[in-house]
Amino acid sequence: MNVPTSGKSDLYRLLPSLDEVLQEMAEVVRAEGHAAVADAVRSVLARLRTEISSGRLDSKAVEVAVQGIPQAVERELRQSLQPSLRSVINATGVILHTNLGRAPLGGAVLQRIREIAAGYSNLEFDIEHGERGKRDSHIDKLFAKLFAQQLGEAANGLSTVVVNNNAAAVLLALNTLGEGGEAVVSRGELVEIGGSFRIPDIMAKAGAALREVGTTNRTRVSDYERAIGEKTRLLLRVHRSNFAMVGFTEQPALTELVALGRKHKLPVLEDLGSGALFDLRSIGVSGEPGVTDSLRAGVDIVTYSGDKLLGGPQAGILSGKKELIARIRQNPLFRVLRVDKLTYAGLEATLLAYIRNDSSAVPALRMMHLPADALRQRAAEVQKSLASASSLKIEIVVGESVIGGGAAPQATLPTWLLALDSQRLSAEALAGCLRATEPTPIIARVEEGRVLLDLRTVFPEQDSLIVQALSAIDSL
Numbered sequence: 199m200n201v202p203t204s205g206k207s208d209l210y211r212l213l214p215s216l217d218e219v220l221q222e223m224a225e226v227v228r229a230e231g232h233a234a235v236a237d238a239v240r241s242v243l244a245r246l247r248t249e250i251s252s253g254r255l256d257s258k259a260v261e262v263a264v265q266g267i268p269q270a271v272e273r274e275l276r277q278s279l280q281p282s283l284r285s286v287i288n289a290t291g292v293i294l295h296t297n298l299g300r301a302p303l304g305g306a307v308l309q310r311i312r313e314i315a316a317g318y319s320n321l322e323f324d325i326e327h328g329e330r331g332k333r334d335s336h337i338d339k340l341f342a343k344l345f346a347q348q349l350g351e352a353a354n355g356l357s358t359v360v361v362n363n364n365a366a367a368v369l370l371a372l373n374t375l376g377e378g379g380e381a382v383v384s385r386g387e388l389v390e391i392g393g394s395f396r397i398p399d400i401m402a403k404a405g406a407a408l409r410e411v412g413t414t415n416r417t418r419v420s421d422y423e424r425a426i427g428e429k430t431r432l433l434l435r436v437h438r439s440n441f442a443m444v445g446f447t448e449q450p451a452l453t454e455l456v457a458l459g460r461k462h463k464l465p466v467l468e469d470l471g472s473g474a475l476f477d478l479r480s481i482g483v484s485g486e487p488g489v490t491d492s493l494r495a496g497v498d499i500v501t502y503s504g505d506k507l508l509g510g511p512q513a514g515i516l517s518g519k520k521e522l523i524a525r526i527r528q529n530p531l532f533r534v535l536r537v538d539k540l541t542y543a544g545l546e547a548t549l550l551a552y553i554r555n556d557s558s559a560v561p562a563l564r565m566m567h568l569p570a571d572a573l574r575q576r577a578a579e580v581q582k583s584l585a586s587a588s589s590l591k592i593e594i595v596v597g598e599s600v601i602g603g604g605a606a607p608q609a610t611l612p613t614w615l616l617a618l619d620s621q622r623l624s625a626e627a628l629a630g631c632l633r634a635t636e637p638t639p640i641i642a643r644v645e646e647g648r649v650l651l652d653l654r655t656v657f658p659e660q661d662s663l664i665v666q667a668l669s670a671i672d673s674l
């Protein structure tokens with residue numbers, strides 16, 4: 199239908215004014231506040247005007263729409279008051295998914311955050327002496343305990359501080375150790391991590407000049423040694439978090455780099471990225487160095503994330519030689535990059551789980567430890583619950599979960615996937631329907647024209663939500 203322009207002005211006249219709608223909705227205005235309701239009314243009326251101007255509505259249709267204005271306003275209000283940050287179900291099988299918020303936190307950790315955040319705490323207060331205390335003292339003790347468990351005597355000269363994230367930790371360490379001088383780094387380690395973290399850019403911001411050595415694929419310890427001069431302040435090692443180099447490659451062992459540093463009295467800084475505090479061989483992943491491997495090798499400072507393999511809240515952690523950590527603490531940037539009580543509380547509770555050797559308290563670790571058989575069983579339950587589906591074909595296929603978060607790019611865990619085929623929807627459209635699931639969107643993988651769900655990253659109590667969503671999609 200196409201309403202002639204002359205008829206449209208009559209149609210506009212059928213629309214109520216803002217005040218008329220607000221009067222009619224007085225009760226809602228009292229409950230939700232004048233400003234929010236007025237905004238919603240304005241959007242609804244603007245939408246109707248656009249529809250009239252497009253010529254899609256006749257007078258009958260406008261009358262019906264006007265009747266429905268209060269409901270439309272309430273819908274608009276509900277949508278505009280919905281938080282932008284929402285929970286989702288991660289069915290991708292990527293355990294530390296940066297886009298989905300990395301490590302989920304466990305019940306005991308959340309309980310600690312709740313207790314500390316809900317009231318006052320001794321964040322910077324020495325209860326015994328009634329004096330001002332230091333916020334970083336809390337986690338330093340726990341790291342010391344954990345390192346003593348793993349390193350024995352060698353843990354004595356170490357301490358740890360925390361900043362906002364690992365990018366901040368690298369910036370802070372480079373600035374403290376390298377400002378005004380040079381940091382020697384291999385051309386094979388000038389990496390970019392997602393979210394525009396590029397080592398050369400961070401170095402420039404830290405005021406440390408980049409002294410590149412070696413080649414993309416091969417760097418020897420002699421390359422580092424030749425580059426050492428008057429201006430050299432440190433040797434930098436960066437973990438190749440999100441890629442692997444294979445073939446004709448060479449990189450000096452950490453211990454060789456440490457020996458070179460000692461010889462020239464230069465600190466070795468290692469950006470570990472993921473930084474596991476447990477032995478990944480326990481989940482069948484080899485070749486991924488842990489934090490204590492680096493400290494044992496004699497690295498002076500290691501930096502790593504709190505929310506990658508460690509499985510805690512977002513944080514950047516700097517562990518290393520006491521004297522150097524003391525210098526880092528003195529840097530005004532440390533104050534700029536400091537973390538709040540929520541992070542300290544969450545990190546402390548996570549570290550306590552490590553000290554108690556309780557990996558079940560850290561959801562990311564729990565997911566890594568799930569045996570493939572258990573996942574196959576859960577997938578079979580989901581499949582069985584959807585046996586009567588008419589348009590969805592569901593198979594269980596072998597696959598791989600990914601640790602993610604810059605941990606061992608090739609580190610995968612065997613899993614079983616639910617592979618979905620719809621007779622009516624393309625894989626993309628089916629994945630879109632899953633994302634549109636209310637109240638909790640489901641995020642799936644699409645591979646080779648099929649939607650794949652990996653239950654490793656789905657909490658068991660969410661399995662039934664997946665069944666519900668799929669049967670709703672099946673009967674669309």
Ligand SMILES: *Cc1c(COP(=O)(O)O)cnc(C)c1O
Pocket residue numbers: 363364365366368391395436437438439440469470471472502503504513514603604
């Ligand atoms: C992940 C990563 C970073 C950045 O850490 P954030 O905690 O995301 O700031 C830096 N370096 C390496 C090697 C990484 O893997």
